[in-house]
Amino acid sequence: MTIKKNKKEKLLEILFLFFAFLSNILLVGIIIILFKESLPLFKEIKVLDFLLGRHWYPTYDPPEFGILPLILGSLWVTIGSLLVAVPLGLGAAIYISEIASTNLKEILKPAVEVLAGIPSVVLGFFGMVVIAPFLQNVFKLPTGLNALNASILLGIMAIPTITSISEDCISAVPRGFKEASYALGANRWETMIKVTVPAAFSGISSAVILGMGRAIGETMTVLMVAGGAAIIPHSFLQPVRTMTATIAAEMGETAIGSDHYFALFGIAVVLFILTLIFNIIADLVAQRFRKRIV
Amino acid sequence: MVSSIGGANLRMEVKNLNFYYGRSLALKNINMGIENNKVTAVIGPSGCGKSTFIRILNRMNDIIIGTRVEGEILLDEQNIYDPRVDVVEIRRKIGMVFQKSNPFPKSIFDNIAYGLRINGISNKTEIIDRVEMSLKNSALWDEVKDRLDDNAFELSGGQQQRLCIARALAIEPEVILFDEPCSALDPISTAKIEELINQLKEKYTIAIVTHNMQQAARISDYTGFFLLGELIEFDKTEKIFTNPSQKQTEDYITGRFG
Numbered sequence: 001m002t003i004k005k006n007k008k009e010k011l012l013e014i015l016f017l018f019f020a021f022l023s024n025i026l027l028v029g030i031i032i033i034l035f036k037e038s039l040p041l042f043k044e045i046k047v048l049d050f051l052l053g054r055h056w057y058p059t060y061d062p063p064e065f066g067i068l069p070l071i072l073g074s075l076w077v078t079i080g081s082l083l084v085a086v087p088l089g090l091g092a093a094i095y096i097s098e099i100a101s102t103n104l105k106e107i108l109k110p111a112v113e114v115l116a117g118i119p120s121v122v123l124g125f126f127g128m129v130v131i132a133p134f135l136q137n138v139f140k141l142p143t144g145l146n147a148l149n150a151s152i153l154l155g156i157m158a159i160p161t162i163t164s165i166s167e168d169c170i171s172a173v174p175r176g177f178k179e180a181s182y183a184l185g186a187n188r189w190e191t192m193i194k195v196t197v198p199a200a201f202s203g204i205s206s207a208v209i210l211g212m213g214r215a216i217g218e219t220m221t222v223l224m225v226a227g228g229a230a231i232i233p234h235s236f237l238q239p240v241r242t243m244t245a246t247i248a249a250e251m252g253e254t255a256i257g258s259d260h261y262f263a264l265f266g267i268a269v270v271l272f273i274l275t276l277i278f279n280i281i282a283d284l285v286a287q288r289f290r291k292r293i294v
Numbered sequence: 295m296v297s298s299i300g301g302a303n304l305r306m307e308v309k310n311l312n313f314y315y316g317r318s319l320a321l322k323n324i325n326m327g328i329e330n331n332k333v334t335a336v337i338g339p340s341g342c343g344k345s346t347f348i349r350i351l352n353r354m355n356d357i358i359i360g361t362r363v364e365g366e367i368l369l370d371e372q373n374i375y376d377p378r379v380d381v382v383e384i385r386r387k388i389g390m391v392f393q394k395s396n397p398f399p400k401s402i403f404d405n406i407a408y409g410l411r412i413n414g415i416s417n418k419t420e421i422i423d424r425v426e427m428s429l430k431n432s433a434l435w436d437e438v439k440d441r442l443d444d445n446a447f448e449l450s451g452g453q454q455q456r457l458c459i460a461r462a463l464a465i466e467p468e469v470i471l472f473d474e475p476c477s478a479l480d481p482i483s484t485a486k487i488e489e490l491i492n493q494l495k496e497k498y499t500i501a502i503v504t505h506n507m508q509q510a511a512r513i514s515d516y517t518g519f520f521l522l523g524e525l526i527e528f529d530k531t532e533k534i535f536t537n538p539s540q541k542q543t544e545d546y547i548t549g550r551f552g
Binding site: 176180181182190 | 389
């Protein structure tokens with residue numbers, strides 16, 4: 001009997017080991033393919049020429065594979081989205097955790113999280129039919145499909161991440177800090193701005209970095225509203241082309257095994273490394289936060 | 295049981311106080327005086343309402359939703375629960391040190407400077423002087439004078455609690471409330487804080503909650519004994535511990551329950 005039981009347990013153990021490793025195996029597999037498929041390009045051109053080249057003309061003869069405009073395009077819309085999402089998202093988090101009544105809080109927090117569930121293509125559509133004409137009229141532009149439009153939409157998409165995580169961190173600030181502040185004659189506003197929010201600062205920064213990761217990886221909305229011009233951006237009112245949009249738009253048109261195909265994989269590698277860096281930073285910051293509060 | 299010290303020089307006075315958490319009555323008809331420049335201790339078993347009581351004295355329970363106060367709490371003859379009174383002003387006059395030391399996650403210096411800044415002091419030299427003064431008054435200066443920029447969390451538990459005392463002293467309150475300030479401290483740190491309280495009463499009026507009867511006997515001038523939300527007996531500390539007039543008080547201080 002005991003032997004049989006042990007066998008069964010062993011089997012279950014292996015099964016769960018498999019589950020535990022499956023996602024990791026997939027991740028490793030994806031990374032290997034990304035790198036493998038991008039390598040042939042670098043027999044043709046230097047890595048630095050790829051990263052810092054100012055011209056992305058993949059279908060010219062001879063083609064040029066400089067992705068600097070794409071990297072900058074991604075960074076511009078990401079930073080722009082943070083300018084939108086951080087004030088709004090953090091403001092919402094502070095309101096929900098510190099000011100709203102319990103009832104209101106129970107409505108608001110799930111409502112903000114629902115925002116995260118809106119498909120990006122729907123937001124992109126909204127950007128095309130509502131925001132684009134608006135920007136076009138206000139700034140007298142030839143097109144409203146530009147970096148600003150993409151920044152606004154990506155900002156809206158990053159708000160739920162920033163609000164939800166920041167709210168958790170602000171709510172987790174020990175009551176003792178607030179009581180100490182009140183006991184010194186601080187009012188609610190001073191306590192919030194000078195004690196509670198700073199105490200949650202590391203958690204809030206990791207929320208912002210995660211929101212940033214979400215924005216830089218987003219594809220569909222930027223493809224629809226960023227304008228798609230692979231030029232080095234000088235203004236938020238210019239059309240830009242991001243790394244993600246480039247891959248999505250061009251992959252279908254590319255011959256497998258061509259330099260263009262390899263270059264798109266190269267872009268994916270760059271994107272992957274950038275997102276990885278964001279996530280690692282967010283993790284480190286969050287760890288520091290936990291250490292300091294406990 | 296109503297008891298107040300007749301003819302004394304009262305700084306605070308509690309009159310017919312009832313306190314509710316939601317619907318449940320947590321404190322019943324409390325009457326008590328807190329004398330100027332004396333230490334008034336509040337003792338009683340866990341759950342008797344002593345911490346709740348002391349937190350009423352600087353309106354700290356206001357921030358807990360669903361609480362309600364009936365009766366009057368007078369500070370210098372003025373009811374601190376009067377709707378016209380500014381709660382911020384009350385808390386500035388009545389400082390508090392909590393059970394669990396709760397320095398802010400800031401530097402030692404900024405922990406103390408915070409209270410000064412929010413109370414409108416912006417002159418740098420004045421802030422520096424008052425930080426030093428309050429650290430000296432809380433007997434912490436010699437231990438931290440070379441590391442004022444270190445994070446307060448790097449201090450030991452006893453030092454953190456004295457930092458909290460320094461923080462309360464910096465804004466020069468009139469009354470200081472201590473809510474079981476030594477319950478998480480070792481005997482040496484406890485002795486330091488008791489000595490400190492003894493010195494502080496020259497300048498301040500002090501009320502302290504303690505679960506430690508010996509502590510109340512050592513440092514206080516008056517003692518109130520709470521049981522199940524009622525003030526059973528309030529008198530001179532010496533009288534409470536040598537010749538209590540209530541049977542329940544006697545049972546408690548002789549260790550028959552609690």
